[in-house]
Amino acid sequence: MPRVKGGPQTRRRRKKRLKLAKGQYGGKSRLFRTATESVDKGEVYAYIGRRQRKRDFRRLWITRINAAIRAHEYTYSQFMNALKKADILIDRKMLSEMAIHDPEGFTNLVNSLKMQTSKAAA
16 A cells, blocks of 8 residues: 655645744744744733733723722722622723713712712711
């Protein structure tokens, strides 16, 4: 039985890998072995980056909420605690958007929380 080398399949696999390495600098986009290493490392960075993006956005939302809430003589932790006690289930992303695009609604929310906490304290 003759030996099968699989030329077309190997060429397809290599072309696919080189296509993924397109845009890399120098041999990383032209040489198969370095392109493979580069693509593998790039996929690792992409995986890590997808998780970091979630962290970064959460940090941004918290910073925005903190900046908006300090204008109302509240700290971020006091505000979030008051939201939890009042059973208001608004996530940080929506609170951040509200603080930017609907400052009146955000002020109303803060005032209602202040009234509830003052009633609870009394």
